[in-house]
Amino acid sequence: MDKYKIILFDLDGTISDPKVGITKSVQYSLKKMGIVEGDFDKLKCFIGPPLQVSFVEYYDFDEKDTQKAIHFYRQRFKEKGMFENKLYSNIPLLLKSLKEQKHTLVVATSKPTVFSEQILKYFNIDQYFDLIVGSNLDGTRTSKTDIIQYILDKYKGHQPDDFIMIGDRKHDIIGAKNMGIDSIGVTYGYGSLEEISQSDPTYIVQTVEQVKDLLMGRKV
Incomplete structure (x- = not known):
């Protein structure tokens, strides 16, 4: 993978x-x-x-x-x-492993960028991300499609096949599909299996460990 x-x-x-x-x-x-x-x-x-x-x-x-x-x-x-927030188990290990494999990591969130930056710094994981893209405080760039479009524009030298979006709600999967990139739907977050399945992601996983296995090329 x-x-x-x-x-x-x-x-x-x-x-x-x-x-x-x-x-x-x-x-x-x-x-x-x-x-x-x-x-x-x-x-x-x-x-x-x-x-x-x-x-x-x-x-x-x-x-x-x-x-x-x-x-x-x-x-x-x-x-x-x-x-009032907590990291999911093994997230720092996942990010560290992916960076060691020379992947470029980007946050793509509908939360305002300014808050997202503070949260990542609070958890001391901001070091793993090359780019943090969220919405603007004035209410623009809130849709996941717009956010992913912005990221793709930042990496114009890459093809859509180089990207994958990981998220727990249909908006993540639909945004990826709209922009022609693959996606991983995770069921440990707040989207139901039904919601994620209906949005038709490229992959569905149940745990952070399975995200790591999938991206590191191990059998899930």
């Missing part, structure tokens, strides 16, 4: 488990918007997709209320939410 020279990683639900920080920040935002939501599990749907999509899809906010909700979300997320 050494054919993949540039490996794109989603952040939330793929590199780290951000459930506590994201759900508490969404809860805080909703309360500011006059909505009391005590069930954190109900808010897991916010992990992965852009906030611009989730507040509309799950709470039927219009554009104005969505922007207000995102503002409130970021108030709490910047202060403490981004650090």
Whole structure:
């Protein structure tokens, strides 16, 4: 599997488990918007997709209320939410092994780039990534298709076959498919096996160890 020279990683639900920080920040935002939501599990749907999509899809906010909700979300997320987070087991080992094999590693996330950089630095894994690409704070470049397009444009000397996207939600797989690159759907994050299967990734794996085996050319 050494054919993949540039490996794109989603952040939330793929590199780290951000459930506590994201759900508490969404809860805080909703309360500011006059909505009391005590069930954190109900808010897991916010992990992965852009906030611009989730507040509309799950709470039927219009554009104005969505922007207000995102503002409130970021108030709490910047202060403490981004650090209420934990790495999935063996992620540092996976990243170290891939770098030793001379792969180029890139983060491709719908989370704003500025927050993503701080989270990776907090976990001391920013050293493994050549590029960190997220959304912009003004709400642009939030779709995974746009994010992957931006990354491909940064590596114009490479062919689509050189890239692979790893993620836990359908948005990761669909974005990769839209840009003509392969993908790995992981089931240890927040997308169900059904969601991932229906989006038709190139590969489906259940653990971080299987991601490593696949990318290092071992049988999964």
